[in-house]
Amino acid sequence: MRKLSKLLLTLVFALSISSTSYAVTVASWGGAYTESQKLGYGDPTAKKLGIPINWVDYSGGLSEIKAQKAAGKITWDIIDVFAMDTINGCDEGLFVKFDFDKDFPAAPDGTKASKDFFTSMPSDCAVGNILYSWTYAYNDKTIGSNKPKTIKDFFDTKKFPGKRGIYKSAMHNVEMALAASGTKPGKGGKNIYKKLSKAKGLDAAIKKVEALCKDPNGGCVFWSAGAKPPELLMQGEVVMATGWNGRFFNAEVGEGAPLKQVWDAQGLDYQYMVVVKGGPNEADAMKAIAQMTSTEGLAGSAKYIAYAPWRKSSLKVIEAGEPWYKDGKTAMMTQMPTHPNNTKSYILIDPLFWADNGSEIGEKWEAMKSGL
């Protein structure tokens, strides 16, 4: 008996060592999103390369990886991050700098990787993953006959009394507030950022949100996890909530919830992946990330969630394969944040603006929140 347990112990120990020594660990945002990544390109990549891929959840920010590095025990290989964090993490020396065309495969038609992605990367450490969008949604069953259509309606508590669910940090909230006060976004939201970089414009934006939150007919519920906005809407805790379009799509199409999205002045944003410098399995991580962000890899994730792939060539794959959604009957292209119907008025979230001004805006934002 004793021998047996000893044997078992050794076995468990050996297994735990071997499983950590060759698997690649990817940290992502959890929920429907991680699910789409895992099924869309994680599992196919693992199968093709013979490298097991583990998925762990985190809630954004660089603190965890910074702490792992400080403690000398890095457990993540690849992280799914915001644009701002690729800049900050690259500056801190946390991530591997890519040699883009060498590290990432070309499109099937031979277009170089750097030309196949929509725009250039915000930092040398980033590779594009998906484009997603900050939109707002409402519960179609409870909103009444008059439906919200514009970004102004989100702030209109007379027409639509009730609380609003908004993201807990300033990002996208201030852009949205300016657009709702009548600033035309301009090409990719240029006008918005011009105004926000002046103290006057920023203060006006924060005041606008404050007014909404202090309004007795309005009020704010702050969310942090992407799964929360659809939940808040379905519980009736709020009448409208901002959120990520893929999460709303998942609730609406995947789970049949009566939610409707409004695309006016949507905040279009990119999501990136990075490889951790000195991670447990850097070499395999580089192979895995190249495979996951390949043309068919990125197209694969769009089968499960309405986020647009970063590669132009992946969009072609989806278009040719419609209806692309996993249920076999929903067309994906019209659900994409990049579809012409959805980009009539949009703001392209500016990562450099946020890397520069994030902490100052954050202070003002928190000061506003603490006075609510």
Add this chain to the structure above:
Amino acid sequence: MSSETQQILTTDGIPLEVSLKKVERRNKFKAFLLVAPLLFFLLIVYISPIIGMLFNSVDDRMVTNALPKTFVAMEKWDGKELPSEEVFEAFYIDFQKLIEEEKEGKLSTQLNYEKNGFKSIIKKLRRKSKSFEEGNYKEQIMAVHERWSDVEYWRAIKRRAPSYSYSKYLKGVDMYQNQEGKFVQVEEDRRIYKKLWVRTLKIAFYVTLFCFLMAYPIAHLLATLPMKYSNLLMICVLLPFWTSLLVRTASWMILLQQQGVVNDFLVWIGLVADDERLVMMYNETGTYIAMTQILLPFMVLPLYSVMKTISPSLVRAGKSLGGTPFTTFWKVYFPLTIPGIGAGSLLVFILAIGYYITPELVGGASGTLISNMIAYHMKYTLDWSFASAMGLMLLAGVLAIYWVYNKLVGIDNIKLG
């Protein structure tokens, strides 16, 4: 008697005194060995992180070492107008070295904490500085971006010259040291921390008060009921204590939300109209309710253990001497429970002041405490030195409360059982 008293010797011929001391020393050493693991444990997991935090909060050598020449050149600069060519040249030389070592990104992060806007202009400078010509660096740097010709940015660099600074502590109370070395408050729309300190203390105080008001009768009941009932009651008190904190907080969310159980019930009995459901979550009320329930056992248990030791004959004696029920309670029973009240209050207050997860989940904006702000700087701005400074301020606050308590009531008067 002569001064040279005969020394008492042991059988080995060693003086008894020496021998005794030796044994005593050996015993002391053994005793020390017994506590040594605990001592080392405390040193490693408790004392050293605190020292590390203290160091982290004042350490600013990264910037000092990154720009050595610049800071030497800046010594002569009075900070009134833009610095001279000499400073710009020194900055350029330092910066080139940083690019070689790939450290310019770290510098930009640090400087961005001091003044927002450094990130992009340092990135731009890195790109442009490759094609700089020799000489006249002032003009060339200023041509990269308009912010480089703003004196505020150069003042921000100079402020980071000392290797150690206490500026993060000032920031923790919404203040900073201006150009003339005076302490001034930051602009009104950026003052957060003082408000949060006051709110944290206020919430901790009220949570302690509510806990006391609820726990006192419960503990009294527990201590006086016959064993078979009190055991059951005790389990009721302890059961939530054994449940995970997250589970308890989440169940409060289900109870308190606008479409939640409590509101549904109130609507059902007709106390509240359907469209006027009470807002009990994502605000201060939620924080009060959830924290009071979660911390209640910490008040009940010390009170119970003290009340258990109070002999019922004391109260009877008071009554037989002619005291009304209230007088006997107030004059006899209550004073005897003070050690328990002290222990419970101190426990609850100290736990409440550093509470994080419950306010984060049910507190909303108006129920946020200072610990949520520390987490925010740990997680999102990555300004760990500022987070360390605030953590230490919180620790100092707790120690101060402990000290005041010791002066007022005396720490020996605390009883946990």
